[in-house]
Amino acid sequence: MTERFAIFGHPVAHSLSPVLHAANFASLGIDAAYAKMDVPPEDLAGALAAAVADGCRGLNITVPHKQAIMPLLSRIAPSAARAGAVNVVEFLPGGRTVGHNTDVDGFFADLDAHGISVSGRRVALAGCGGAGSALARGFAERGIASLAILNRSFEKAAALARELSATGADVSACPFPPSAPEAAETVLAADIAVNATVVGLKPDDPSAFAPGSFRPGQTVYDIVPVAHETATCRAARAAGAAAMDGRGMLLRQAALAFRIWTGRDADIDAMSAALARAGLSG
Numbered sequence: 001m002t003e004r005f006a007i008f009g010h011p012v013a014h015s016l017s018p019v020l021h022a023a024n025f026a027s028l029g030i031d032a033a034y035a036k037m038d039v040p041p042e043d044l045a046g047a048l049a050a051a052v053a054d055g056c057r058g059l060n061i062t063v064p065h066k067q068a069i070m071p072l073l074s075r076i077a078p079s080a081a082r083a084g085a086v087n088v089v090e091f092l093p094g095g096r097t098v099g100h101n102t103d104v105d106g107f108f109a110d111l112d113a114h115g116i117s118v119s120g121r122r123v124a125l126a127g128c129g130g131a132g133s134a135l136a137r138g139f140a141e142r143g144i145a146s147l148a149i150l151n152r153s154f155e156k157a158a159a160l161a162r163e164l165s166a167t168g169a170d171v172s173a174c175p176f177p178p179s180a181p182e183a184a185e186t187v188l189a190a191d192i193a194v195n196a197t198v199v200g201l202k203p204d205d206p207s208a209f210a211p212g213s214f215r216p217g218q219t220v221y222d223i224v225p226v227a228h229e230t231a232t233c234r235a236a237r238a239a240g241a242a243a244m245d246g247r248g249m250l251l252r253q254a255a256l257a258f259r260i261w262t263g264r265d266a267d268i269d270a271m272s273a274a275l276a277r278a279g280l281s282g
Contacts, residue, residue: 008048028267052091060089085130087102102254118143125139126194136149152177193218193236203228209232217240226246
């Protein structure tokens, strides 16, 4: 019987997760299908209930559902509780569901693979939705020198900054339209700048950060995993910064999700090759 997996998002057409998982299933000889499910926020509870009823083996969760799905689940695993967001749902017997987070470990594993340490570094992070808030918590746990959270809703960024500052980390909030001088100066001063917003999902999206935000010696990480080079990465490279797209994070979080669902190790090489065929730049 074909095992069923899916990703819930809105929008979700851009997702490369089906490419990754299909290649992994084929390599490991697993009879499985992975579907993209465009789920508007008001339909999330119904879509989750339908997945349970249909015998789904596992879900990935992407924007805008990573936080909204948490109260709908039977249990929240420690990884998701620490991150404050869910990107993987595990299905257990009896219709029980468990929310996990593999974004944080996937992101930092990719930085480690590129020889990039965050300890003692100044970090600017744009966005504090599901992925952004999870990464902010991850940075705060890893000995950074400072973390500036930039978000269009300043109050949301300030609340997250207060929460993380209580742990002893040096965390501040910054107003963010990207064009604001304070935002550009904050990013320019950072050693590591991360785009955790949805800017970049569309090929014609501008850079998530304003011109003049980048410099040589920086690492700029755009977590948007799409089959085109984002304007953020182009602008960073043009300014002499080292730019990374979301490929490594996507690969590593997907492999961790597969282990949660099946207890097996994923074929990372097969997944990476599938992404290369899809045209995702690295």
